[in-house]
Amino acid sequence: MNVLVCVKRVPLTGGKIVLTDDERAISTRHLGFTVSPHEECGAEEAVRLIEQHGGSSTVLTLGPPEAEEQLRDMMALGIDRAVHLVTDGEEWDPQATAQAIVEAIQNEAEPPDLILFGNESADAGNYQVAIRVAHKLGLPVVTGVKAIGKDDGHFRCEQEVPGGRDVYVVPAPAVVTVKEGLNLPRYPSVPGRLRAKRKPLDAATPERPAPKLEMVKLTLPPTSGKQAEVLGNGAGAAPAVVAVLNDLGLL
Amino acid sequence: MILVFADRTDDDLYRQALTFAGTLGDGEVHAVGIDDPAGYSPDGWATALADAASQRGATIVVGPGTERGNEVLAHVAAILDLPFAANCTQAAPGAPLTLTRVRWGGSLLEEARMHGSPALLTVAPHAVAADPAVADTSLELLPAKADARVRVSERVETATAGVSLADADVVVSGGRGVGSAEGFAVIEELAALLGAAVGCSRAVTSAGWRPHTDQVGQTGTKISPSLYVACGISGATQHMAGCKGAKKLMAINPDNEASIFASADYAVYGDLHEVVPAISAEIRRTRGGG
Numbered sequence: 001m002n003v004l005v006c007v008k009r010v011p012l013t014g015g016k017i018v019l020t021d022d023e024r025a026i027s028t029r030h031l032g033f034t035v036s037p038h039e040e041c042g043a044e045e046a047v048r049l050i051e052q053h054g055g056s057s058t059v060l061t062l063g064p065p066e067a068e069e070q071l072r073d074m075m076a077l078g079i080d081r082a083v084h085l086v087t088d089g090e091e092w093d094p095q096a097t098a099q100a101i102v103e104a105i106q107n108e109a110e111p112p113d114l115i116l117f118g119n120e121s122a123d124a125g126n127y128q129v130a131i132r133v134a135h136k137l138g139l140p141v142v143t144g145v146k147a148i149g150k151d152d153g154h155f156r157c158e159q160e161v162p163g164g165r166d167v168y169v170v171p172a173p174a175v176v177t178v179k180e181g182l183n184l185p186r187y188p189s190v191p192g193r194l195r196a197k198r199k200p201l202d203a204a205t206p207e208r209p210a211p212k213l214e215m216v217k218l219t220l221p222p223t224s225g226k227q228a229e230v231l232g233n234g235a236g237a238a239p240a241v242v243a244v245l246n247d248l249g250l251l
Numbered sequence: 252m253i254l255v256f257a258d259r260t261d262d263d264l265y266r267q268a269l270t271f272a273g274t275l276g277d278g279e280v281h282a283v284g285i286d287d288p289a290g291y292s293p294d295g296w297a298t299a300l301a302d303a304a305s306q307r308g309a310t311i312v313v314g315p316g317t318e319r320g321n322e323v324l325a326h327v328a329a330i331l332d333l334p335f336a337a338n339c340t341q342a343a344p345g346a347p348l349t350l351t352r353v354r355w356g357g358s359l360l361e362e363a364r365m366h367g368s369p370a371l372l373t374v375a376p377h378a379v380a381a382d383p384a385v386a387d388t389s390l391e392l393l394p395a396k397a398d399a400r401v402r403v404s405e406r407v408e409t410a411t412a413g414v415s416l417a418d419a420d421v422v423v424s425g426g427r428g429v430g431s432a433e434g435f436a437v438i439e440e441l442a443a444l445l446g447a448a449v450g451c452s453r454a455v456t457s458a459g460w461r462p463h464t465d466q467v468g469q470t471g472t473k474i475s476p477s478l479y480v481a482c483g484i485s486g487a488t489q490h491m492a493g494c495k496g497a498k499k500l501m502a503i504n505p506d507n508e509a510s511i512f513a514s515a516d517y518a519v520y521g522d523l524h525e526v527v528p529a530i531s532a533e534i535r536r537t538r539g540g541g
Contacts, residue, residue: 013355013358013487013488013489014485014487014488014510015485015486015487015488015509015510015511015513016488016510017355017358017359017488026359037453037469037470037489038470093334094334094335095332095334120321120337122355122356122469122470122489123354123355124354124361125337125338125353125354125355125356126335126337127321127322127325127337127338128321128325128328128329128335128337131322131325131326131328131329132325132328132329134329135326135329135330136329140294140400140401141293141294141401142401143293143318143322144318144322158407161260161318161406162260162417163408163409164406164407164408164409165406165407165409166291166403166405166406166407167403167404167405167406167407168401168402168403168404169404170400170401179470180456180463180466180470180471181456181463181464181466181470181471184456184457184459184463185457211366212333212334212365212366212367213334213335213336213363213364213365213366214347214363214364214365214366215361215362215363216349216361216362216363216364217361217362218354218359218360218361218362219351219359219360219361219362220359220360221357221358221359221360223513224513224514226514226515226516228502228512228515228516228517228518229516229517229518230518230519230520231501231517231518231519232519232520233519233520233521234520234521234522234525234526234529235521235525235526235528235529236529237519237520237521237526237529238526238529238530238532238533239533241501241517241519241526241530241533242530242533242534242537244501244517245445245478245534246537248477248478248499250421250445250477250478251445251534251537251538
């Protein structure tokens with residue numbers, strides 16, 4: 001079985017987001033980078049499925065040259081090889097992203113049996129790239145999945161809904177978007193990191209079409225402006241806390 | 252004419268979408284749902300919705316900011332090969348339509364232009380308050396497409412023990428500052444005294460101290476309790492995206508500069524392992540005395 005997982009390089013935001021001067025991106029001068037949390041679980045699932053069923057796993061990203069760092073990170077988890085669609089750092093809209101991924105998949109020597117995405121990226125949160133890829137490839141797509149089972153040419157996908165889980169059974173090949181909680185991604189080992197440096201990486205440089213969903217600028221939402229009431233320091237604050245709980249009618 | 256996809260999985264968010272559509276001023280608002288005895292099918296329902304939008308000449312198709320709202324609208328967008336903007340807070344009709352949408356679970360806003368007609372969008376949860384007057388809007392049910400590729404085949408009910416995180420009136424959460432899985436004993440004790448649900452931050456679930464079902468955050472559960480008690484949580488945007496619906500926030504943290512205090516109503520400076528047991532003891536004392 002061949003599993004392809006698509007990931008996106010995103011900044012590791014802390015408590016406060018600062019924008020660049022042109023207001024078109026987050027200032028990352030003091031930030032590290034990672035992949036979106038849902039996608040990290042997708043990569044872990046790809047590794048587990050290949051460990052269990054045999055085959056090969058591939059990680060794909062569309063992103064700037066620096067996104068090779070995230071591809072190597074995923075290969076350190078156990079992914080076998082990488083495909084890097086290199087951009088100039090300008091943001092691609094969801095339709096253009098999906099089209100570039102479709103073309104990359106069509107260029108693969110061995111087509112994937114399972115294509116994994118995160119349910120939505122941590123930054124843009126467009127909720128659509130995987131669905132567009134599935135339609136263009138003529139494949140079924142299940143979203144928001146928290147458990148994947150494989151048997152006899154089918155994938156059994158469980159999606160969390162209020163009060164339970166909805167089950168979808170789809171034939172391979174299929175597209176599945178996953179959510180964090182699907183698994184607990186392993187911490188890459190030192191040998192894993194060393195091996196990742198030598199794993200194969202294919203790069204291509206697709207052309208960015210004009211965006212149909214065209215970002216104009218980013219803004220920070222208005223802050224609450226509220227000033228916290230300080231109830232005290234250490235254990236001595238307990239009576240003031242209990243007084244507040246009492247005032248709120250919670251005791 | 253504006254079509255609103257009637258996803259009834261969350262009635263409040265559906266009514267918010269109807270209200271939002273009414274404010275766009277781009278003609279009549281028609282709510283359409285799908286009548287599908289075979290169960291939910293994202294592509295089957297989207298095909299019915301896309302056909303209705305095309306046949307009726309809809310200029311805008313609006314969905315609620317639910318999982319299904321975003322999923323079905325994304326399928327409609329893929330079927331019609333049109334752009335789609337998820338989780339909008341504002342929109343102004345035109346060519347192109349201009350809009351504001353949320354990023355990073357609401358920690359950032361994006362102003363954008365969408366080139367394509369009909370314009371496809373969903374409404375970010377709680378971007379507008381549902382207008383009770385729209386409750387009477389007539390809802391039309393369309394037949395589903397029989398040849399759907401993907402359909403729910405089974406529902407597995409999960410047994411829930413104790414208070415559900417999403418619905419709890421009080422949530423007590425621990426973050427990295429708890430230090431270990433065992434360290435959650437003091438959080439659980441306070442939660443039990445308050446009849447509260449226990450939550451945690453992503454740092455905690457990534458460390459394996461608590462199951463992911465306990466995570467409050469952008470990639471976990473979004474909560475809206477009367478009171479949220481955040482213990483040893485710094486206040487990363489990932490976490491705040493999950494708890495911004497809380498009516499009151501009490502933060503307990505030894506770092507006076509922690510960003511969580513910027514969103515807090517009540518602040519306690521100190522180590523949760525000293526403060527939380529003292530609060531539990533004080534609750535017991537007052538109850539014992541009362």
